[in-house]
Amino acid sequence: MPSTNQAFLLTARPVGLPRATDWQLVARDVPPLGPDEVHVAVEYISLDPAMRGWMNAGRSYVPPVGVGEVMRALGAGRVVASTSPSFAPGDAVTGVLGVQTHAVVPAAGLTKVDVARAPLQRYLGVLGMTGLTACFGLLEVGRPRPGDTVVVSAAAGAVGSVVGQIARIQGCRVVGIAGSPGKCQRLRDAYGFDATIDYKAEDVIAALRRECPKGIDVFFDNVGGTILEAALANLARHARVVICGAIAQYNATEPSPGPANYMALLVQRARMEGFVVFDYAERYAAALADLAGWLEAGQLVAHEDVVEGLDRFPDALLRLFRGENEGKLVLHVG
Amino acid sequence: MPSTNQAFLLTARPVGLPRATDWQLVARDVPPLGPDEVHVAVEYISLDPAMRGWMNAGRSYVPPVGVGEVMRALGAGRVVASTSPSFAPGDAVTGVLGVQTHAVVPAAGLTKVDVARAPLQRYLGVLGMTGLTACFGLLEVGRPRPGDTVVVSAAAGAVGSVVGQIARIQGCRVVGIAGSPGKCQRLRDAYGFDATIDYKAEDVIAALRRECPKGIDVFFDNVGGTILEAALANLARHARVVICGAIAQYNATEPSPGPANYMALLVQRARMEGFVVFDYAERYAAALADLAGWLEAGQLVAHEDVVEGLDRFPDALLRLFRGENEGKLVLHVG
Secondary structure (H helix, E strand, C coil): CCCEEEEEEECCCCCCCCCHHHEEEEEEECCCCCCCEEEEEEEEEECCCHHHHHCCCCCCCCCCCCCCCECCCEEEEEEEEECCCCCCCCCEEEEECCCECEEEEEHHHCEECCCCCCCHHHHHCCCCHHHHHHHHHHHHHHCCCCCCEEEEECCCEHHHHHHHHHHHHCCCEEEEEECCHHHHHHHHHCCCCCEEEECCCCCHHHHHHHHCCCCEEEEEECCCHHHHHHHHCCEEEEEEEEECCCHHHCCCCCCCCECCCCCHHHHCCCEEEECCHHHHHHHHHHHHHHHHHHHHCCCCCCCEEEEECHHHHHHHHHHHHCCCCCEEEEEECC | CCCEEEEEEECCCCCCCCCHHHEEEEEEECCCCCCCEEEEEEEEEECCCHHHHHCCCCCCCCCCCCCCCECCCEEEEEEEEECCCCCCCCCEEEEECCCECEEEEEHHHCEECCCCCCCHHHHHCCCCHHHHHHHHHHHHHHCCCCCCEEEEECCCEHHHHHHHHHHHHCCCEEEEEECCHHHHHHHHHCCCCCEEEECCCCCHHHHHHHHCCCCEEEEEECCCHHHHHHHHCCEEEEEEEEECCCHHHCCCCCCCCECCCCCHHHHCCCEEEECCHHHHHHHHHHHHHHHHHHHHCCCCCCCEEEEECHHHHHHHHHHHHCCCCCEEEEEECC
């Protein structure tokens, strides 16, 4: 007897902030499995700023979600049925499962995970693409050295909180920029940041000058806009600016201005570099082993911010853009 | 009997384009030599876009010229007198000599050059800081590989014309952006550029798409502004953007917008990096040997654009910002 799938389809390309009416929640039968396919009962859905970009027409580093298609999302769940020898019912898996309760996907796109070692949702956070993004972006692009001053924007967010902790493990002085006193306190108390800046309460240029008296060696940017400019104004010589995201402009309805002071890159002989984590796929396993080791040694703290119920997807996604989440935001399908 | 020195002093910090009244031409005695000093009769003065930045208050990669001081400039000339054992009357030298007819400078700041091998003014161009800037910026920061597509802005200028030729020598496809049909023709005919774009006559984004069908691997930028944005819109994956200058904004009276599409660095996993040639001082000799070798083998063409007469300094400098020079602009003191 076929299961029923509840799925959010993209119905409109948003202008500015997405609205609930940009998706439609539909119920339909789960299709029969083709060769080498797996039916997964989705348990957790990853909510990521990048999802806003996937809703736009025009190719970025991945093609857009088509109007009428299931909204794209990373997810974690349990195998219900499989025509692949690699997966059996009951296996815990992650992959691009979509915003839905039941996914039928090619076996090649799934990764088996060990729920005896960590709870399933953590494989969407520190032990998944979030942790990998932090790891490769910081270590491969930012190349921090012990004693460096590392500044992270959106530091209380999923990627930022991991970046700061890895930088601390590398022996760096870590400064986090976040948007409330509570977030700043958690960065210091729970994640071991050396200093924090509340960008809603302070002048960020002046605060960075105070907290980074020798300048910024590595700036890991998730935000863009005036936060990026403030960091460029405080670079140390030979600084590295890692471009991971630009959440400040994802919902802009007019072109966002670029960093007016980019010539700081010349004055400070600095570089600004973007990356996409997929390029490091061959090295995921080694990085995940590092992340798991740091977690088990208590050097790295994982935090998931769980919203209950598939139907709350539109509002849960907006929490990212309102800066309301702390740590990795996931939707529990239940 | 002391010689008389004619010197341009900075008398005002310009807002926007400099005016002739921002300097004052004065005559005064050449001071007596202190220990390890050299009196140089200046023959050629180098005119560089960077001089505009030196006129502003506020430290950049070098301190500003003080109001009332001799305007800073690189120059070439002949030793008249010396208290240093390293220099004798008649020696040809280059150094930071200032915009004046007679300079008294520390011996440590001078470099002896061989006028039997190349005319004196060439040591301000291809065989001087211009050639070194092109060499280190392109080869060390841009890291071109044979077959790469290299795009140069202000390609008919002093640095740009050398960058394009070195890229050609490295086996790259070279595309130059310049501001007139005549300049574009010279780039192709005299310097061996594969293709050119007249930014005053064409849409640069579309022209770059046409001339760089596989995208830009290295963009060497002397201009900034909309030219930089057009290049970012056409990057190949893993592209390198070399920030050498931003002549489009040196005379701006309001903050210039930064590159709005800098997130192309993420999508294309690209890097944008600035440099200052002084950092490579230990390797000048090797690079100058390469440049001289290419010149002597006929692989590299040098071109100096000579303006006669010290008194024409203010207008000659403005020619740079009006895009009127081709190749290295120098003032002949005569």
